[in-house]
Amino acid sequence: MRRTFSRQCPHCTRQVTWPDTPTYPFCSERCRLIDLGAWASGAYRIPCEPLDEEEPRLATDDPEGEGETEY
Secondary structure (H helix, E strand, C coil), X not given: CCCXXXXXXXXXXXXXXXXXXXXXXXXXXXXXXXXXXXHHHCCCCCCCCCCXXXXXXXXXXXXXXXCCXXX
C-alpha cells in the first residue's frame, strides 16, 4: 500500500502531492529555485539585535588558533 501526502507549495500555494512530485514540497523546479534564492539572499532570517563589541568571544571564534589544539 502506497501512502500519498498532499500540501500547498510554499511559494505559489498550488497543491502538491508526494511522492508523485519529485520537487516536493515545491510544485516545480522553478519554485524550488526561487526559494533557494531567497535563502541565499538572506530574505529568510531571524531578526535579532546586533552583538555588542564588548561581549566576550568564545574560544572557537578565535581565528588565530584555528586547528592548533593543545592536549
